[in-house]
Amino acid sequence: MHKSKVGKIRTGYDGFGNLVAQTGRSPQRAIRSELVVVTGLAVKSVFVVIAWWGLNALSRSGGLLYAWGFLGIGAFLTGLIVGYLMKRKDPAVSVGFLCALVPTLVFSAIAGQGSRAPIGWLIFVFLFAPVDVLAAISAIFGRSAKPRMFGVAALIVLILLALVSASIYIVAPTVHYGDITLTGNQTMTIEMTLESSRYEQHGNISLSGNASMTISGGEFDMMQDGSMSHLISLSGDSKMNFKDSTLNRVSTFGSTGSASVILYDNANLTLERSAILGYTLISYNSSTMLLLDSILQSPTSAHGTSTITVSGSTYQSWQISGYEHSQINVTGSDTGVFYGYGHSDLMMTNSKSLGLLVSEMSHQTVTNSRIYKVAAEGFRGSIVFSGTNVTDGMTVDDLSDFYMSGTVAFTPLPSFESNGTVTRNYDVGAAPNIQLNVTNSETHALLLQTTSSATGTASFDIAFTAVNYTNTCLLNEKPFSLASTTPLIYP
Numbered sequence: 001m002h003k004s005k006v007g008k009i010r011t012g013y014d015g016f017g018n019l020v021a022q023t024g025r026s027p028q029r030a031i032r033s034e035l036v037v038v039t040g041l042a043v044k045s046v047f048v049v050i051a052w053w054g055l056n057a058l059s060r061s062g063g064l065l066y067a068w069g070f071l072g073i074g075a076f077l078t079g080l081i082v083g084y085l086m087k088r089k090d091p092a093v094s095v096g097f098l099c100a101l102v103p104t105l106v107f108s109a110i111a112g113q114g115s116r117a118p119i120g121w122l123i124f125v126f127l128f129a130p131v132d133v134l135a136a137i138s139a140i141f142g143r144s145a146k147p148r149m150f151g152v153a154a155l156i157v158l159i160l161l162a163l164v165s166a167s168i169y170i171v172a173p174t175v176h177y178g179d180i181t182l183t184g185n186q187t188m189t190i191e192m193t194l195e196s197s198r199y200e201q202h203g204n205i206s207l208s209g210n211a212s213m214t215i216s217g218g219e220f221d222m223m224q225d226g227s228m229s230h231l232i233s234l235s236g237d238s239k240m241n242f243k244d245s246t247l248n249r250v251s252t253f254g255s256t257g258s259a260s261v262i263l264y265d266n267a268n269l270t271l272e273r274s275a276i277l278g279y280t281l282i283s284y285n286s287s288t289m290l291l292l293d294s295i296l297q298s299p300t301s302a303h304g305t306s307t308i309t310v311s312g313s314t315y316q317s318w319q320i321s322g323y324e325h326s327q328i329n330v331t332g333s334d335t336g337v338f339y340g341y342g343h344s345d346l347m348m349t350n351s352k353s354l355g356l357l358v359s360e361m362s363h364q365t366v367t368n369s370r371i372y373k374v375a376a377e378g379f380r381g382s383i384v385f386s387g388t389n390v391t392d393g394m395t396v397d398d399l400s401d402f403y404m405s406g407t408v409a410f411t412p413l414p415s416f417e418s419n420g421t422v423t424r425n426y427d428v429g430a431a432p433n434i435q436l437n438v439t440n441s442e443t444h445a446l447l448l449q450t451t452s453s454a455t456g457t458a459s460f461d462i463a464f465t466a467v468n469y470t471n472t473c474l475l476n477e478k479p480f481s482l483a484s485t486t487p488l489i490y491p
Contacts, residue, residue: 388409
């Protein structure tokens with residue numbers, strides 16, 4: 001046998017009896033390397049399955065965290081085993097890393113399947129793939145580990161896996177698959193505790209007749225699976241109550257579509273110190289919603305003769321709409337934009353609103369409140385203000401011709417399109433039984449005359465259009481305008 005600088009050269013006979021040199025690893029060693037790769041892939045694949053379970057067991061950010069943790073533990077154990085089996089003569093670090101990475105890429109592709117983002121799977125690759133660096137690190141340790149040290153390290157990893165898995169059972173919610181349907185006089189109460197503070201509903205909820213359902217004390221998650229939009233429907237005289245709880249619209253990966261709570265007939269929905277996040281609220285017929293000291297985050301609309309009452313609540317929705325002859329009552333709340341259509345009626349007291357968009361024959365009564373902006377679009381109804389501030393003015397379109405009364409302060413001056421009209425009512429405080437003359441400050445033309453009452457009060461109307469809405473008028477020589485705070489005091 002001849003020795004060279006590159007080591008020993010093995011010789012042997014080929015199939016024709018000729019003496020030849022043999023290079024490369026022995027067949028036994030090659031088989032061992034292939035088995036190590038298969039073992040590494042198998043170990044990480046087991047953890048991928050566990051990570052998928054964790055991802056779907058919690059379904060939200062907690063599920064992502066658990067999946068990330070399982071994949072990290074799996075990567076560490078994969079690298080440890082590959083490094084220990086391959087030892088020093090083989091590329092254990094790169095093999096361990098690849099054995100951990102390949103199953104992670106498969107996991108990311110499955111998790112991102114059906115995502116709304118066209119490259120949703122890449123998001124999961126960037127989220128989960130970095131944990132496979134742990135495989136490269138543990139492979140370095142595994143290459144030099146003695147059997148006892150390897151056994152201790154593997155045991156620690158498995159104990160950690162058991163603890164993380166057990167914690168899922170502790171925090172995992174109660175899960176119900178299928179629709180919940182209550183009819184007649186049936187009742188159902190879901191009361192969540194500290195040990196089980198979440199409930200997952202994979203299906204619709206339907207209440208009819210005199211049925212009632214009460215949810216209290218935790219998170220109630222309506223799971224939106226795939227393209228399904230699970231709804232909550234109340235009809236008849238049914239009732240649904242949320243107490244100290246939260247209704248969440250939770251999207252599983254790849255889910256689409258919106259979700260709604262819909263009330264018909266005389267049904268009632270009551271929230272007490274609760275929240276509705278991600279669900280649109282819609283009331284029809286003579287149904288009622290009572291929202292007390294709660295938080296709402298989605299559009300809400302009232303139709304027919306239904307009523308929505310909001311008290312002490314924060315309304316983060318951009319749109320709260322009234323249609324037909326519906327009524328919306330808001331007290332002591334912080335709200336979004338109100339839309340008034342048909343003959344709907346809004347009563348707002350001691351509240352803040354991003355704005356009023358008023359239309360058709362709707363009616364608004366706003367007392368001791370602050371509104372960011374008022375917009376009139378095809379509005380022919382009326383607005384009654386009392387002690388109210390409008391901080392970003394009012395716009396009046398061509399099709400609007402409405403009546404406005406009460407005490408209000410506008411900043412800045414309202415703006416008009418060419419054919420819009422506002423008939424502004426002014427209350428006056430003056431000396432008893434005196435004549436009051438209203439004139440144009442520029443032309444001194446007399447616009448109207450009236451007389452104060454025996455108690456020193458008076459009232460008159462002035463129609464403002466795009467032609468005169470910037471004019472200043474005089475009340476017995478005291479100036480006022482469309483945007484003036486009322487009542488007007490003279491002298």
